[in-house]
Amino acid sequence: MIIRPETSHDIPQIHRVVERAFSQSELGHHGEAELVDTLRASCDQSLSLVAELDGSIVGHALFTRATLDNGQDPPRIGMGMAPVSVLPDRQQGGVGSQLIRDGIQRLRTEKVPFVIVLGHPSYYPRFGFLQASTLGVRSDFPDVPDDHFMIHPMDSDPSRLSGIARYHDTFYPAG
Numbered sequence: 001m002i003i004r005p006e007t008s009h010d011i012p013q014i015h016r017v018v019e020r021a022f023s024q025s026e027l028g029h030h031g032e033a034e035l036v037d038t039l040r041a042s043c044d045q046s047l048s049l050v051a052e053l054d055g056s057i058v059g060h061a062l063f064t065r066a067t068l069d070n071g072q073d074p075p076r077i078g079m080g081m082a083p084v085s086v087l088p089d090r091q092q093g094g095v096g097s098q099l100i101r102d103g104i105q106r107l108r109t110e111k112v113p114f115v116i117v118l119g120h121p122s123y124y125p126r127f128g129f130l131q132a133s134t135l136g137v138r139s140d141f142p143d144v145p146d147d148h149f150m151i152h153p154m155d156s157d158p159s160r161l162s163g164i165a166r167y168h169d170t171f172y173p174a175g
């Protein structure tokens with residue numbers, strides 16, 4: 001399996017992978033495939049990775065610009081990881097893990113200071129994510145269970161990571 005950044009040729013396949021991953025999950029599909037398309041068009045700082053197996057895309061992970069604002073210093077710029085999608089018949093085979101690990105490694109190389117994720121606390125800690133509130137970081141999404149909002153600190157001084165974390169505007173309903 002190859003993990004690589006998306007190309008323009010991949011866009012229709014990515015849409016189908018995201019739609020199928022969520023449609024057949026317990027979460028259901030609530031426009032995640034369209035969200036990926038909108039983010040691609042609207043977010044100028046992003047990393048979109050595909051997992052390719054035998055010439056087909058079986059998984060996808062998107063990282064887009066996120067901010068962390070402590071109300072005093074200029075906001076820190078990091079990344080938010082969402083969504084991560086693996087074709088239903090390829091799940092539980094390590095594809096999601098490879099996408100996440102590869103993405104974090106690339107962002108670390110680029111000196112991105114943090115990655116945030118909203119997700120299941122039994123899955124993401126294995127990649128280095130920890131409960132964000134333990135660093136004094138909170139999501140600006142309402143009603144987020146504390147243990148589901150996580151941060152992967154990559155700053156040389158994690159104590160500089162605190163405040164309100166916000167994903168790209170596209171994640172928020174208008175108004």
Ligand SMILES: CC(C)(COP(=O)(O)OP(=O)(O)OC[C@H]1O[C@@H](n2cnc3c(N)ncnc32)[C@H](O)[C@@H]1OP(=O)(O)O)[C@@H](O)C(=O)NCCC(=O)NCCS
Pocket residue numbers: 021022025027082083084085086087090091092093094095096097098119120122123
């Ligand atoms: C979540 C997802 C990306 C994981 O990809 P994957 O290739 O199946 O994951 P891996 O094979 O690398 O890892 C499997 C592990 O993930 C865990 N896992 C998968 N989905 C999970 C979920 N929704 N909640 C908690 N844990 C989950 C499995 O229990 C398994 O854990 P184990 O190793 O302790 O047995 C994939 O299942 C998927 O596309 N799901 C539908 C869309 C979704 O929910 N995306 C995440 C929110 S953005």
